Amino acid sequence: MNLKEWKLVKWGIAVCAVCCSTLLYAQQDTAHEHAFTLQQALDYARKNNMQVKNALIDIQIQQQVNREVTGRAYPQISASGSLVYNAQLPVSLVPAEFFGGQPGTFEKLAFGVKWGATGGVSLNQLLFDGQVFIGLKARNTLMEFATTKEAITEEAIRANITKIYYQLVAGKTQIDLLDANISLLDKLQHDTKIMFDNGFAEQLDIDKLTVQIANLQTEKISALNQIQNGMLGLKVLMGMPVKDALILIDTITDEQIKDGLLDAGNFDYSQRKDFQYADLGVKLGEFDVRRYKLAKLPTLSLNGYYNKNAQRNKFDFLGKGDWFGISAITLQLQIPLFTGFSANARIQQANLSLQQSINQREALKNDIDNEITTAKNNFSTAVSTLDYQKKNMQLAETVFNQTKKKFEVGTGSNTEIIQAQTDMKAAQTNYINALYNAIIARVDYIKATGKL
Template sequence: MKQIIVLMGAGWFALTSFAQTKDSSAAYSFSLQQAIDYAVQNQKDVKNAIIDEQIAQKKVNEIMGLGLPQINASFDLREFIEIPTSLIPAEIFGGPPGSFAAVKFGTKYNATAGLEASQLIFSGDYFLGIQASKVYVEISSKAIQRTKIETASTVAKAYYTVLINEERAKLMDVSLARVKKTLEDTKALMDNGFVEKIDHDRLSVTYNNLLVEYEKVQRLLTVGAYLLKYQMGMDINAGLILTDKLADVKFDPSTTNVSTQKFDYEKRVEYGLFQTQYKLAKLDLKRQRLSYLPTAFAYGSLSGSAQRNEFDIFDTDKKWFPTAVIGAKLTVPIFTGLQRHAKNQQAQLSLLKAENNMDFIKKSIDLELASSAVMLQNASSTFENQKKNIAIAEEVVRVSKIKYEQGVGSNLEMITAETSLKEAQTNYFNALFDALVAKVDFNKANGNLK
């Protein structure tokens, strides 16, 4: 029960922060798979991962746009409050040699309208940039898969928690009814002088403890449902009915393969992410090497200018003076202070780091596979043992109750049996929860959780 309480507490603060005050009359019925399917459509982390992929795709479009013609229009209108003055040799106008005359050139109003266009012809950065941006899209796509897997894992665990608490509440309800009946019978015997008051008091303590535990489980059941709806991306005030039953989804070790055969790393999305990052590192190294190549582009411009002393710039009867230019430019890198060499070395080291990460993720997956298999085997063994214990405890309660009713057993013996049964139930449900979580983690480690 401790693990379940910890899980409930972890989500309580977030749940209360997002709780809505309005009531929702809508009720939804979900199997575990339907809950997972709903979550991957509505959970905010999945939605954001999808948006990230769309952003990456738009980035591809942005980079591809650099290779298309770049066309810009401009218009510049100036009014000279004071026309610029220039000094020219005065001897041009008959002045003494070596002297200068101050002359104002220009008009009060000047306007220029133009159209400029350029076209990239060749750039190594451009072509590799397109490839790299597409790799980013691939990374974003794999990130969506990883987020969906994480969502499936958290939803499955929350779903199992609710089912376990529902079953625990049912069994505690049965125990409460049984102890209450015994308490009432004992009171009748006490009133008639057949048993002492202390026997009745012992049963009262047992009943009150069971009642407190039952109310606690009911509250945990409510919080667990909130947590499940939160993990699914639902309004936590919406009605939720779980259609799977614990008998259908309880842990069965015979259905899970824990063999240590060679694992296909491609089944793990994390491995795919590291592969993509390695591909990106190779492209970056290639880009640095291509930086030694020239860059070429063509350009052209067409503009017209008008000079007026009166503000009649837009008078179509007056002339504008055109200017037209076309050209091409080739930039050849010769020496950049060893910057390119340093960047090339950085890219080589980044590629080496990516190779190390590939080896690291394989070892991490191997460790996760081995540890999840051990955890699953341990959980299986504990669960089977606790299942036997609860059957024994139930039988002890049955026998002790019969002995007490027939007058050959003590009140204390029956109370001890009830206490042992409650402990066995707690251990059973903890073991069941651990087994179900271990199964989810094992399937996730094997790449079978979708």
């Protein structure tokens, strides 16, 4: 094999290696395809959206906090042990006359042993503590507080996903209208060229149609780009990998948008998640006040321990020798007599914070009333506008078709048909905008009435 052939072989091996690695990477990084209804998209988001995931973790954190509070009411049992080596024993002075020595003199004596060991268990049981008692009673409310916070987060995600989903669905209608217009103008341009070839039209007429078609093609490209970007935004909001393909199954019609919504006669503030959250905040504030009040009461606890100790001159605790036991049981009552007015200050702070929570709840009621009224007005206006723009679009299409027939039989001008097409396109654009606004207004009204 000559040098040239060897180089070709090496290049072939390199190319194969690159192709194989690319194929392997592509297999490992394969995108998935999802065809979702709105409900399926919402269910997917609940499992994969990071904000919802973190809110669910907050619930788990609160569960562990509750376990911690509960643990304070259980017996606290611990074991301990110690080993002491006295490198130098303490020396005491003892009168020498105790040992027959000269009165007034002292002997130096070292008391103790080289080694000491102690082991035992202790128990502490809280019998009464007002703050712990309130903490135990507040556990369910704290769990509801965390759960409602998660529901608020999820509701906001649901609202945004619903808006974007149906706006993208409506975007398909916009593309269909643009395609229909392009098709109409393509045929009209073809017919005009035939008329031009036969001397019944001018080159200017063809050029005008060419400009119109180019404008529609440009608008279609822009609309498709907006839909593509909107789809990316929807994936991110759902927590879906951007590389995955997403197909929207549901459709949207004018009748679906208007379907039995403006009936909020049975509305109650408790249907709103944010009001539930505010109401639970008031309840927690009340628990805080009670907690600080009960902190002024005595606390009662039961303590006990059992220990054994041994002393040796050598390290032989596992051998023969005595272990001496010691035990005690203590009932401890602690009565707060004077705390420098700090207890009363904490109670007043809790009362003021509670009043703030109550005020916020009352303000929220007014905000909810305003939100519902505004959303209802916006939705009524959006539906009326949608109906009007749809009729206007249908009328513009009729005018265009009639103008086109006049042009085809030679009784109409190219200027008239261009103008009719421009008016029809403007009416279609107004209809699409009205459809977008109606979708947003519908979702806002459902969310305002707590039905999302």
